[in-house]
Amino acid sequence: MAERTETPISIDVGKESNPSTPVISATEKPGTNRGWHFWGIFLSLAVASLTSALDLSAISNALPVIVNDLHGSQFVWVSSAYTLSSTAFLPMSGGLAQAFGRRPVILFSLLIFGIGSAMCGAAPSMNFFIAARTLQGVGGGGILSLTAIIISDLVPLQERGLYQGLIGISWALATATGPLIGGALAQRGAWRWLFYLNLFTTTLAAMFMFVLLRLKNPAGTIREKLARMDWIGNFIVIAASSSLLIALTWGGVQYPWSSPRVLTPLFLGVAGFGAFVYYEANYAKNPLVPISLMSNRTTVSGYIQTFIMSIIMLAITYYLPLFYQACQGASPIATGVDMFGMTFTVAPVGIIGGASVAASKRYRPQLWAGWCLLLIGTGLLTLLEVDSGRGMSIGAQAVSGVGLGILLTASFFPVLAPLPVSANAHAVAFLIFMRTFGQVWGVAVGATVLQNQLVQRLPEAFTAAPQGAEIAYASVAVLDSLPQPLQGEVRAAFAHSLRVIWQVMAGMAGVGLGVSLTMEHVELRSATDREWDLDEKRVGADEEG
Incomplete structure (x- = not known):
């Protein structure tokens, strides 16, 4: 395909721009100095990302036990309540960051996330647990949004691939250990400690942020800042x-x-x-989502790709553990090990993908490769049967994980490359909104397919029981106690129902590949927004002290 170059949008008026070189506006400056304060901030962002990722990766493995212990049937709300509140708060988080500054908003988000985690751990019922997950989601959405916004403030887009990849190390640690931690705690009936562990990482991240996050704050009184919202x-x-x-x-x-x-x-x-x-x-x-963000097809393509990728990622993350537990009788701990095909590919490949963008100053080839691999991986998942070997299932995961790893890191670039750095907060907040909105669709679409297929495929002897198809997740805990051949029939019903989910996801991967072909090449900016840079006076005073 012939490469075309789209001119980055500039906020400067009356200046000619070279189509191959981004215009540096009055609010832009060369990249931030990489002193110890920068790396301290970066470490605190990594810890915050670890907190959010650990919660996401661990809960799906422990979900059958949680639903069974709390005697609930609305398993889909455990994730949907979190992502609903997270999604709803995300656009506001960008506006709050613009009005009040990055530091107070991310500290507030960490506080809310910690309170929600404590409530989840102490939940006496499913309804209370879902309410706590809703509160936790508000904090989690702010953490995701502000982490990405602060990185965008401090690191030029041209270099950001490497730093996005480094943040992926925290995701790698969380995705590798989360399923094991969640499975081990669930298997011992101690799933509540999964949420109490969040209190430790949340406190650690907040301490780092409070001490090291010395960023410029907007001027004005509280009333003036509220008026900007x-x-x-x-x-x-x-x-x-x-x-x-x-x-x-x-x-x-x-x-x-x-x-x-x-x-x-x-x-x-x-x-x-x-x-x-x-x-x-x-x-x-002061628009929450400026319409100018949608003024070019490359940015729009990036947003749509992010949305589709998130649907597929959450569907695999959420429903593949169910395949191992419901179809192959794996324990929660064994399921965590079986998920290594995903956990040990997504984040490491994301680091490599981000570094390749930083080195090549190109993002389209990486995205195209990511979509092709994800299409192949989801296609392989459709071949899984009750008696499929571990090599087959882990191999299908690994191919999907490589594709998702590339897409997670590279999807930022088509969104941000055509936009001025002054649009970072709103553009990034809306990007994370599209990601979490897609995650809700991934869980909801998967749940709809699963429940509808199970109603058709589960044997009558099982659906007539009190725990019929309406609480499919809760039924996993009792599968081992079912007599044969009923047990085998139920496991086969789950396998065939999950296959339809993978078929839907493969179709979506094909759509994502098609959307990615509409991108144009845009030069990556080499400057940041001086308005949101490190507070040099405070940083200098600290370093002298």
């Missing part, structure tokens, strides 16, 4: 997101898609997003 836009997007995600969570699982309880929130959510776009484009003084 797009409150109407925030209200609309939170209401629309919540309504739409409730419909996605209920549809086909708790209620039929034709039910008014699904169609009403679905319609209100879609209409709400339409109203949000109209308001942001015509009335918002």
Whole structure:
């Protein structure tokens, strides 16, 4: 394919720009000095990322035990409640970071995440647990968003691939140890400590942030800063997101898609997003999501790729452990080991992918390769049977993991390359919004497919029991106690139902590859936004002291 170069959008007016070189605006400056303060901040961001990633990677392996212990049937809400609140808060986190500064917002996010984790660990019932996961999601969304925003503030896009890859080390550690920790604790009936462990990492990250995160803060009184917020836009997007995600969570699982309880929130959510776009484009003084972010096809392509990739990633992460436990009778600890094909490829390959972008100053070849590998990997997952060998299942994971690792790191570049650095906060917050919104779709679509397929495939002797298809996750805990041939029939029903999920994900990977072909090459910027750089006076005073 012939390479075309798209000119990066500049906020400068009246200056000619070379299409092959980004324009440096008045708010831009060469990259930040890499002193010990920078690396201290970077370490604190890595710890914060570890906190969020560990929670995500560990809970899916422990979920059957959690649902069984709390006597719940709404397993999909354990993840959906977290991602719903996280998604709804994400756009606001970018606006808060612009109005109040990065430091107070990320410290607040860590505090909320810690409180939510403590409540999850102490949950006496499933409803309380889901409410705690909702609060935890608000903090988790802020952590994800502010971590990415701060890195964007301090590291030029041209160099960011390497640093995004280094952050991936924390994800590598979490994804490698999370399933094992979650499985070990669940197997011993101590799953609550999975959430209490978050308190340690959250406190550690907050201490690093409080001491080392010396960034410039916007001037103005509290009232002036509050006035900069797009409150109407925030209200609309939170209401629309919540309504739409409730419909996605209920549809086909708790209620039929034709039910008014699904169609009403679905319609209100879609209409709400339409109203949000109209308001942001015509009335918002400080828009939550500036329409200018969608002014070029490369950025739009990056957002869509992020959304699709997130659907596939969460579907695999969430439902592949179920294959090992429900279809092959693996224990939670053994499932953690069986997931090594993913855990030991996603983050390490992300580091390599990010470094390759930094070295080559190109991102399209990496994204194309990532989509091709993900398409192959999800295709291989569709071949899994009850009696498939470990080599087959781990190999399919590994191919998918390599593709996801590349996409996770490289998907930032088509979004940010055409935009001015002054747009970082809003652009990155919306990027993380698309990622978490996609994760909700991944869990919800997978749950809908799984439940609908199980209703059709589970033997009548099983669906007639009190724990029928409506609580498929809870049924995993009792599979070993079922007599043969009923046990084998139930395991086969799970395997065939999960195969349909993999088929849907393979189709989405094909769509993602097609969308990636619409990108144009854009030169990567070599400057950062001086408005959000390190506070040189405070940093200098610390270093002299």
